[in-house]
Amino acid sequence: MIDNYNEHNKWNYNEKRRSSSEKQRETGNACADPAWRAISALRLRAGGGVSIVGVEPGQPGPVSGQLRILFAITASTETPPKPNLTVDEVWLSDDVSFTITNEDTKQSIVVSNPTIDQDPAFSYARFNEQGEMGEHQLGILIPYTLKPGRYRVTNVTGKVWYPSSGGGKSSEPLRISGGDDTSFTIAAPTPTPTATPTATPVPTPKVQVRGSIEYMENMAQENLILHIGEGIFGFDTSFFKSVSIDGTLLDSADYNVANGSILLTVHKDYLNRLKSGRHTVSVALRGAYDGQVLKAEILVNPKSDSSNLPETGDGSSPALWLAVCLGCVAAVALLLRKRSAR
Numbered sequence: 001m002i003d004n005y006n007e008h009n010k011w012n013y014n015e016k017r018r019s020s021s022e023k024q025r026e027t028g029n030a031c032a033d034p035a036w037r038a039i040s041a042l043r044l045r046a047g048g049g050v051s052i053v054g055v056e057p058g059q060p061g062p063v064s065g066q067l068r069i070l071f072a073i074t075a076s077t078e079t080p081p082k083p084n085l086t087v088d089e090v091w092l093s094d095d096v097s098f099t100i101t102n103e104d105t106k107q108s109i110v111v112s113n114p115t116i117d118q119d120p121a122f123s124y125a126r127f128n129e130q131g132e133m134g135e136h137q138l139g140i141l142i143p144y145t146l147k148p149g150r151y152r153v154t155n156v157t158g159k160v161w162y163p164s165s166g167g168g169k170s171s172e173p174l175r176i177s178g179g180d181d182t183s184f185t186i187a188a189p190t191p192t193p194t195a196t197p198t199a200t201p202v203p204t205p206k207v208q209v210r211g212s213i214e215y216m217e218n219m220a221q222e223n224l225i226l227h228i229g230e231g232i233f234g235f236d237t238s239f240f241k242s243v244s245i246d247g248t249l250l251d252s253a254d255y256n257v258a259n260g261s262i263l264l265t266v267h268k269d270y271l272n273r274l275k276s277g278r279h280t281v282s283v284a285l286r287g288a289y290d291g292q293v294l295k296a297e298i299l300v301n302p303k304s305d306s307s308n309l310p311e312t313g314d315g316s317s318p319a320l321w322l323a324v325c326l327g328c329v330a331a332v333a334l335l336l337r338k339r340s341a342r
Contacts, residue, residue, distance in 0.1 A: 060187030079170035096158025153182035205229030229261035
């Protein structure tokens with residue numbers, strides 16, 4: 001409480017006390033020293049008002065926190081404290097408590113467990129050049145939990161203890177006078193707005209064809225395999241909805257799907273039912289990918305057919321040419337037989 005003064009003031013104070021003590025021994029007057037009269041007993045009153053720790057002055061505070069009450073030290077000549085008293089040497093009695101009254105409902109509660117504010121901005125005693133204590137103040141912190149409303153600290157009980165100049169300890173009662181401004185306001189907590197979650201963009205799966213995309217009409221030798229959504233975490237067959245070719249939905253017997261991510265296999269038996277030309281394979285998805293349709297194209301080439309050979313302009317029947325050839329062979333054989341008979 002008395003921890004904020006300079007070495008010069010301390011020295012002046014000690015010198016004044018020493019010379020005063022010599023006078024006291026000479027005159028026998030124990031109260032002759034004006035410095036002792038200035039820093040005598042710690043009679044306290046709530047002269048600094050009430051504030052809420054961490055809140056700007058005059059602003060309402062939260063429903064739970066700490067009140068700070070500033071007590072000024074009044075002069076007395078009864079039990080002066082020891083010289084060079086510091087805030088670490090001051091303590092509160094165990095029965096210190098504060099009464100807080102709601103100014104609207106007039107209901108009161110008693111709060112306890114206060115502590116001395118160690119911040120030198122709020123608890124201090126300063127000495128002037130004559131060794132007399134000038135500015136002086138003691139801050140006390142009070143924990144509270146209150147409903148929103150207007151309040152006032154209406155009463156205080158207990159004492160402040162300090163080491164006295166005689167080597168013992170002395171105490172003075174805490175006081176709140178009727179003229180002290182001890183009012184404060186507790187505000188209703190502001191609701192924390194619920195943050196709107198940011199939607200995670202859904203990636204677009206891609207289709208990769210494994211193997212050939214060209215087949216001979218009615219002569220497909222292998223299945224059509226599509227790998228869908230490779231590299232997308234968590235993408236599997238649960239997102240598969242259907243597959244169609246040229247707008248016609250395939251029956252489940254014509255294909256199968258497997259995980260990893262989605263492996264779609266269209267059986268070659270179905271491919272052999274496709275006519276020659278280009279065909280579009282469409283894969284519809286569901287769930288988080290609902291509405292997405294992935295597409296791939298395959299080509300069915302026409303098979304070779306003699307009926308498709310180009311015309312030469314010769315209208316002769318092949319059967320006729322065969323008969324002529326056989327007649328020639330028979331004539332040659334007959335001629336050879338006659339020659340051998342001669």
